[in-house]
Amino acid sequence: MTELDSANRSWTLISAETETWRLASDGKKCVKNQTSVLMAAESTAAPKLQFSPFFSALEAGFWHQLTQKKLNDYHLDESPKNIKGYYYNGDPDGLPTRLTLEFSAFDADGPTPARCCPAPGTLYNTNTLEAFKTTDKKALLDKAADEIWSAIQSGAALDDSSILNKFILLTFADLKKYHFYYWFCFPALCFLEGVQLVQEPRSLEKSFSDTQISSLTAAYDSLCSSSGTTALPHFLMKYTDDSVEVAPLKDLNAFFPDLKKIAVCVYDPCTLPQHPGWPLRNLLFLIAKTWGSQLDVLEVLCFRDRTLQGSRSVRHSIIFRVKLPDLSVSAVCPKSVGWEKNPKGAMGPRSVNLSECMDPKRLAESSVDLNLKLMRWRLVPSLDLDKVVSTKCLLLGAGTLGCNVARTLMGWGVRHITFVDNAKISYSNPVRQPLYEFEDCLSGGKAKALAAVDRLQKIFPGVNAEGHNMSIPMPGHPVSFSESTTAQARHDVEQLEKLISEHDVVFLLMDTRESRWLPTVIAASQRKLIVNAALGFDTFVVMRHGLKKAKEPQSEESSPMSASSSSSCSSTPASTVTPGASLFSNIPGHRLGCYFCNDVVAPGDSTRDRTLDQQCTVSRPGLAMIAGALAVELMVSVLQHPEGGYAVASSSDDRMNEPPTSLGLVPHQIRGFLARFDNVLPASLAFDKCTACSQVVLENYEREGFQFLAKVFNSSHSFLEDLTGLTLLHQETQAAEIWDMSDDDSI
Amino acid sequence: MMAGERSPASCYLDERTFRLCCRLFLQHSETIQDGWSWEQIKGTDEGFMKKTVLLPVKSSVLHKQHGCFMQAENMDLLTDDIQANVEDETAGVQAVCEIHAVLRYEYHVLYSCSYQIPVLYFRASTLDGNPLSLEEVWSNVHPNYRQRLQQGPWDTLTQQEHPLLGQPFFMLHPCRTEEFMKPALDLAQAENKRVNYIVSWLSVVGPVVGLDVPLSYCTEVSAPD
Numbered sequence: 001m002t003e004l005d006s007a008n009r010s011w012t013l014i015s016a017e018t019e020t021w022r023l024a025s026d027g028k029k030c031v032k033n034q035t036s037v038l039m040a041a042e043s044t045a046a047p048k049l050q051f052s053p054f055f056s057a058l059e060a061g062f063w064h065q066l067t068q069k070k071l072n073d074y075h076l077d078e079s080p081k082n083i084k085g086y087y088y089n090g091d092p093d094g095l096p097t098r099l100t101l102e103f104s105a106f107d108a109d110g111p112t113p114a115r116c117c118p119a120p121g122t123l124y125n126t127n128t129l130e131a132f133k134t135t136d137k138k139a140l141l142d143k144a145a146d147e148i149w150s151a152i153q154s155g156a157a158l159d160d161s162s163i164l165n166k167f168i169l170l171t172f173a174d175l176k177k178y179h180f181y182y183w184f185c186f187p188a189l190c191f192l193e194g195v196q197l198v199q200e201p202r203s204l205e206k207s208f209s210d211t212q213i214s215s216l217t218a219a220y221d222s223l224c225s226s227s228g229t230t231a232l233p234h235f236l237m238k239y240t241d242d243s244v245e246v247a248p249l250k251d252l253n254a255f256f257p258d259l260k261k262i263a264v265c266v267y268d269p270c271t272l273p274q275h276p277g278w279p280l281r282n283l284l285f286l287i288a289k290t291w292g293s294q295l296d297v298l299e300v301l302c303f304r305d306r307t308l309q310g311s312r313s314v315r316h317s318i319i320f321r322v323k324l325p326d327l328s329v330s331a332v333c334p335k336s337v338g339w340e341k342n343p344k345g346a347m348g349p350r351s352v353n354l355s356e357c358m359d360p361k362r363l364a365e366s367s368v369d370l371n372l373k374l375m376r377w378r379l380v381p382s383l384d385l386d387k388v389v390s391t392k393c394l395l396l397g398a399g400t401l402g403c404n405v406a407r408t409l410m411g412w413g414v415r416h417i418t419f420v421d422n423a424k425i426s427y428s429n430p431v432r433q434p435l436y437e438f439e440d441c442l443s444g445g446k447a448k449a450l451a452a453v454d455r456l457q458k459i460f461p462g463v464n465a466e467g468h469n470m471s472i473p474m475p476g477h478p479v480s481f482s483e484s485t486t487a488q489a490r491h492d493v494e495q496l497e498k499l500i501s502e503h504d505v506v507f508l509l510m511d512t513r514e515s516r517w518l519p520t521v522i523a524a525s526q527r528k529l530i531v532n533a534a535l536g537f538d539t540f541v542v543m544r545h546g547l548k549k550a551k552e553p554q555s556e557e558s559s560p561m562s563a564s565s566s567s568s569c570s571s572t573p574a575s576t577v578t579p580g581a582s583l584f585s586n587i588p589g590h591r592l593g594c595y596f597c598n599d600v601v602a603p604g605d606s607t608r609d610r611t612l613d614q615q616c617t618v619s620r621p622g623l624a625m626i627a628g629a630l631a632v633e634l635m636v637s638v639l640q641h642p643e644g645g646y647a648v649a650s651s652s653d654d655r656m657n658e659p660p661t662s663l664g665l666v667p668h669q670i671r672g673f674l675a676r677f678d679n680v681l682p683a684s685l686a687f688d689k690c691t692a693c694s695q696v697v698l699e700n701y702e703r704e705g706f707q708f709l710a711k712v713f714n715s716s717h718s719f720l721e722d723l724t725g726l727t728l729l730h731q732e733t734q735a736a737e738i739w740d741m742s743d744d745d746s747i
Numbered sequence: 748m749m750a751g752e753r754s755p756a757s758c759y760l761d762e763r764t765f766r767l768c769c770r771l772f773l774q775h776s777e778t779i780q781d782g783w784s785w786e787q788i789k790g791t792d793e794g795f796m797k798k799t800v801l802l803p804v805k806s807s808v809l810h811k812q813h814g815c816f817m818q819a820e821n822m823d824l825l826t827d828d829i830q831a832n833v834e835d836e837t838a839g840v841q842a843v844c845e846i847h848a849v850l851r852y853e854y855h856v857l858y859s860c861s862y863q864i865p866v867l868y869f870r871a872s873t874l875d876g877n878p879l880s881l882e883e884v885w886s887n888v889h890p891n892y893r894q895r896l897q898q899g900p901w902d903t904l905t906q907q908e909h910p911l912l913g914q915p916f917f918m919l920h921p922c923r924t925e926e927f928m929k930p931a932l933d934l935a936q937a938e939n940k941r942v943n944y945i946v947s948w949l950s951v952v953g954p955v956v957g958l959d960v961p962l963s964y965c966t967e968v969s970a971p972d
Contacts, residue, residue, distance in 0.1 A: 058876040059799075059851070064914045090780070094803045095849060098874070103912065113784060114777075307780035310963060352875045357915050370881060370906050 048194040049322055052270040054087070054167075054278045055096040056184040056340055056350075061103030063173075063180055063354050066125070069106055070173050074125060081123040082108040085167060086116040087269040087279070089231075090306035097270045097277040099167060099186065115305070117233045117267050117279075119165040125173065132172035132181055132349070137339060144168055144187040145336035152286045153331075158250045161234045164282035168338075170349075178358040183349040187338040188281040191325055195284060198297050198321040201274050205315035209241070216244040217314055220303070223248070234283050237263040237301055252291070259294040268302035273318065276302045284324060285334075292326040365462040372413045382662040385413065387639045392416040394499055396472065396519055397509035398448040399423070400619075401533050403435040404628025405507055406456060412636060416464045417456060418499060419449040422471040432621055470495060474514040475603045478714045489713065490706050497522050505635055508532040508595070509628075514603035518709065520594055520692040521701050524548055529638065529645040532595050533631040535619040540627040542634055543669035545693065546592030546686045547645030585653060587683050589646035592668050597687040602717035602726065620674055630670050637663045649683035689729060691720040758925040758932060759863040760944050767971035768945040769796050769856070775968045781961060786855075788911050795868075795911060796856040796945075800958070802887070804848050849874050850887065854958050856949065857910060862921040864928075865945060867952050868909055870916045881906070881917060887957060904956075919952050927951055941970035 074081070085101045099119055104110050112118040124140065126132040144166055151157035157164055168185040204213060216237070223246050224230055236247045236255050246265070247255040256262045264287060270277030280302065287298060304317045327334075342348040355362050369389075376383040393409055395402045398421035406417055424445035430436045433448075435455040440446045449467035456465040470492055473479055479489035496519060500506055506523045508516045508530060516532065523530045523545070530545035596603065640661040641647035649668035650660065659665055668683035688694055700708045700723065712720060721727045760768070769785065773796065776783035787794040855868040871879040871887075881904070909916045928948060935942045946968050950960040 055874065057849075057851070057874040059853070060870060060872045060876045060878050061912060061914060063876050064912070091801070095801055096874075107789060110789070115780070309961065310779035310781070312780065350875060352877050354877065356880075357878045363915060366880075367906050373881075374905060 047197040047200065049197050049320075050275055051188075051281055052097045052272055052275045052277050053340070054099040054184070054186045054269075056169075056182075057096075057098040057100045058182075058352075059100070059102045060354070060357065062101045062105055063352070064358070065103040065106055066171065066173055066180070067175060067178075067358065070125065070175065076127055078125065078127055078131070081106075081125070083121045083123045083169065084108045084110070084112070085119045085121055086112050087119060087165075087267075087277075088113075088116045089267050089269050089304050090115060091269070091271050092306065092308065093271050095271060099184070099269075101169075112231075115230045117165070117231045117269075118162060119167055120162055121167040121169055124168065124170045126171070129172050129174065129181065132170065135170060137170070137183070137185070140168055140170065141185055141187055141336055141338060142333075144185070144338075145189060146333050148187060148189060148282055149333040152282075152289050155290075157286055158252075158290070161249055161283070161286070164286060165233065165279055177353075178355040179351060179353050181349050181351045184340040185338045186278055186340065187336050188278065189285040189333075190335045190337055191285070191288070191327075192335065193325060195325075196323045198323050201276075201302075201318040201320040203273065203315065204301070204317040204319055207319050208239075208244075211242050212239055212244050213315060215239075215242070216246070217305075217312075219244050219246040220305075220314075231267055233267045233279065235265045237265050239263070259291055260296050261299065262291075262295065263299035263301060265301040265303050268304050268317070270302065271304070271316075273316075276300070276318070284322070285327070288324040288327040289330075290328070292324055293328040295324060297321050298324055361461040364460060368413055368460065368462070380662045384640060388636050389413040389415060391505055391635070391639060392418075392503040393505050393507060393635075394418050394420070394503035395507045395509055396420045396515075397507075397511070398433075398435070398452045398467075399429070399509070399511060400432045400624035401509035401535070401628050401631070402448075402507075403433040403452065404625050405509055405533070405631055406452065407434060407459075408629045408632035410456065410460055410463065412632065415462065416503075418466045418468065418503065419452045420468045420470060420472070420496070420499065421447070421449040421452075422469060423448050425451055432624065468495065468499065472496060472510070472515050472518055473709070473713050474512070475517050475712045475720065476514060476715075476717060479710065480714045486710065489710065493518070493706055493709055497526075500526055500528055503528070505529045505531060507631060507635075508534075509631075513595075516595055517603045517692050517712075520545065520596065521697060521709075524594065524693045525698050525702055527551070529635070530594070531631050531635050531638075533627045534595070535623050535627055537618060538620050538623065538674040540619075540623055540630075540672045540674075541669055542627050542630045542672075543595065544589075544592070544634060544638055544645065545594040546597075546668075547589050548693070548698075549590045549646075585651055585683070587649045587668065587685060589643065589648065591686055592649055593684045593686045594690060594693040596692040597690045598684060599691065602691040602720035602724075623672075623674060626672060626674075630672075633663075634667070634670065637661055637666050641666050650681065651683050652681040654681075689724040689726050691724055691726065694724050696724055758928045760858075760865065761863065762858050762860065764944070764971060765858045765865060768943050771943055771968050771971060772796070772945045772949075772964065775964055778967075779961065779963060793911055795858075798854045798958070800852040800854070802850045802852065804850050804887070850879065852957060854953070854956075855909065855916070856945065859921055862924070864921050864924050865948055866918055866921050867949070867956070867958075868907070868916040868918045869956055869958070870914075878915075884917070884956070917956075919956070924948070943968045943970045 069081075083101065083105045084107070085099045085105060087097075087099050101121075105121075108120070122144070124135065126135060148157070148163060148166060151163045166187060168187065170183045170185070172181040174180070204216075208216070216239070219237075220232070220235070223235060224232055227248065232248075234249045236249060236252060238245050238256065245255075249264075252262070253259075264283065266276065266280045266283050268277050269279065280300065284298075284300075287295070299319065299321050302318045303314065305312070305314045306316070307313075339347055340350075342350050356366065357363065372385055372389070376385055389412070391414055393414055393416065395405055395417065398406075398419040402419060402421065406419070409417055425433075425436045425440045425448055426445055427438075427441045429448075430438055430441065435452045436448070440451050447467070447469040449469045451467075453465040453467040456463045473489045473492055479485050500519065500522050506519055506528055508519060510516060513534075516534075520530060520532075527548055527550060529547055531542070532545060533542045534540065638645060638647060640663050647660065647666045650665035651667065654665055665681070667681040670679050670681055672679045686693060691697065697720070718727065721730070773783055773785055781798070782800070783796055783798045785794055786797045850871055851874060852871045853869060857866050857868060858864075859866045869884075871884050873879070905918060905920050906915055907918045908914065928944075928951075931947050931951070932942070935947075943964075946960070946964045949958075950965065953960045
């Protein structure tokens with residue numbers, strides 16, 4: 001009953017916060033009730049001394065060092081290892097009684113930090129979690145307790161009292177996941193009946209005069225320096241009204257000629273005003289075993305020595321008197337305790353997950369994130385990085401442009417990157433396409449879409465990359481040779497539709513004009529942002545396609561759009577353009593053109609009529625890097641605009657104006673001329689007769705689906721031109737030209 | 748920052764002077780006992796100046812993702828498995844139970860040979876060694892400094908491997924040290940005062956990452972001869 005009492009009495013010290021915590025842990029409610037009942041019963045019992053247990057405190061460096069030891073030194077060796085911890089008696093109030101292990105813990109003979117006491121420990125590092133679980137904890141504790149007991153019995157503990165602070169650490173290091181399981185034990189020999197308090201703990205300043213306190217400090221310092229150390233775990237004290245003497249523990253008999261009343265001092269890491277820390281426990285046992293029969297009352301000084309803002313004080317040390325049970329005749333090792341509770345207050349191990357700071361892949365991720373955050377913190381505080389990082393990007397084409405776009409996306413921390421390409425890597429590619437190497441070209445070459453994914457993962461394991469080795473059906477490239485080619489084309493279309501719907505931004509990075517038609521139509525229909533990059537020899541265009549307004553409200557918004565865009569081609573739409581501004585300024589995103597809007601011919605087989613050298617896209621090598629990087633930067637700027645793809649297009653004229661986003665302008669197009677090292681920022685309207693994004697094309701696609709697309713693939717370009725009215729436009733233009741010419745002739 | 752840009756009123760420090768400055772700094776730390784120590788890397792002549800600061804916090808700060816409550820379910824299973832093996836010793840412990848949430852900040856002052864100036868490395872963790880993210884570190888920096896950290900030369904916080912320990916640390920990148928050291932050193936020169944480089948430097952960079960440098964360092968620590 002006594003033991004239970006004292007244990008439960010301890011719960012009275014728990015703060016309100018702890019109560020909640022205890023209630024949160026499963027099935028503890030009843031314990032609390034029980035506690036309050038027992039507390040009431042307790043109040044009449046004789047006061048017993050209670051100790052503040054050690055909290056294990058591990059520096060991150062300890063886990064790093066354990067990992068190194070396990071990998072380079074221990075391997076599968078499970079034998080116990082000597083390690084070293086330390087504790088400190090100079091903490092400010094409010095800090096827990098700690099035993100600290102640093103990276104230097106494995107250097108058992110190494111130095112201890114100044115004014116700290118060393119504690120020798122034994123590390124049991126198991127190879128498996130199972131072994132960690134099944135290790136006989138009681139046997140480990142008994143073994144350590146036995147060592148302490150033997151040292152007390154033999155008198156060895158008097159000469160070197162550090163054995164009294166021995167600890168055990170049981171660990172399992174899961175180095176695949178960087179999870180560490182651990183359980184500390186601070187063995188303490190138990191008095192069965194507890195230790196009876198004769199005089200309650202008081203602070204030293206209430207018991208000692210100023211003279212006594214300064215005399216004690218001076219005596220302690222001089223004993224430290226004569227012992228060649230900066231901290232003494234245990235020592236003896238005797239005092240008169242105006243002086244204090246101290247002596248090493250082993251001098252007990254000489255120091256106290258009369259053992260009736262002695263004062264023993266312990267270096268005390270606890271900061272509680274009513275309780276000593278753990279190290280006192282085994283010291284009391286040593287005293288009780290060695291001199292118990294001769295002692296009447298023992299005075300205990302828990303020596304606390306702190307320096308705050310340069311001024312040192314030991315006044316908050318506590319002093320009290322106890323009556324020790326006589327143990328001098330007992331020969332068997334007493335019961336011992338000491339396994340540390342886990343954070344839930346239960347007897348159980350602790351664990352720590354250090355993958356964040358030890359797993360190289362996680363380190364790469366956090367470093368990449370941090371670098372981007374720093375860009376925000378330092379330069380662009382309003383930058384919305386999450387918008388960028390979480391954007392899912394579909395890259396159609398994994399050639400020179402695709403490789404450069406992917407690398408720039410990774411630089412921005414974009415995690416989700418999908419490649420579509422049907423080509424294999426050839427010998428000429430690696431020098432221009434930075435995701436490929438010579439090896440990738442061997443034995444026919446790897447599929448670009450798949451090799452690109454492999455390389456992205458090598459560059460940054462945190463990337464979520466996917467590759468699709470597939471073709472994109474094109475207008476004027478018939479798919480109707482056989483049922484299987486039609487089926488294949490149908491499958492490719494479905495796959496592309498699915499991919500576009502699963503992504504936020506579609507990059508058009510192919511090497512032909514007509515391959516861009518199908519994704520332009522699908523993305524326009526799905527209202528997905530397209531960023532398009534195309535190269536000439538020394539010129540490029542990077543543009544965002546206009547983003548059609550959302551489909552739902554069929555009423556006001558969609559019809560005026562098509563009406564005004566049709567009128568804009570024939571006459572100036574004065575109502576939408578401010579006076580003095582040009583026709584092409586302030587175009588909102590939904591009225592911007594696509595890649596095909598400026599064409600007056602439908603896309604067809606552009607390679608058929610070309611000679612071999614024309615079929616190969618030859619451009620200045622720097623061009624793809626410039627255009628690829630600009631394509632990504634354009635996307636990022638669009639994403640930073642509150643209206644995203646609907647943002648009004650910035651033009652070259654806006655260069656002097658207040659930029660619309662934290663990153664600056666949001667142009668419609670960037671056209672670059674490498675020969676002049678010059679870029680311009682044109683903007684153009686959607687064309688109502690566009691062969692890709694005009695309403696009639698989208699309506700046909702949305703109504704007939706693959707049937708319509710197959711007609712486009714299989715027919716000559718006149719099909720789309722007839723459909724959109726381009727044919728008619730051609731005829732009208734030709735007629736006008738004829739009239740113009742005849743006018744000229746007439747003059 | 749190339750060697751060619753070096754100004755004659757030097758912001759640079761050779762390693763010997765660094766060590767001497769540290770030694771004087773540590774001497775004063777010893778007298779006021781504020782916890783600085785020199786950590787020698789075993790088997791080398793390399794080392795660094797180190798200080799650990801413990802900070803009690805509201806435990807709710809740690810509950811989010813950190814500390815002991817990770818993979819709670821697994822640990823419960825593990826605990827159940829194990830508990831049979833160890834008697835619940837609460838009864839015999841005669842112990843007072845407290846619950847603590849404590850953050851540990853480690854500050855390391857290293858010499859950078861490439862920049863020829865001191866560099867401040869730091870990290871923060873819970874008592875089980877679980878590191879805090881930079882956001883969590885910042886949430887504990889005084890708001891006045893937090894704002895400063897985002898401006899001027901303070902925006903150079905980055906994550907790096909500790910050159911001597913090989914573990915990830917945060918660091919204040921040295922590339923802009925000159926911006927604030929030069930005016931300080933010029934002023935001292937003009938007033939014909941000799942200042943301890945480490946004291947001047949650390950009293951500027953320390954506070955922004957929560958490290959206090961008592962005023963007495965400025966008055967008590969001299970420059971090496």
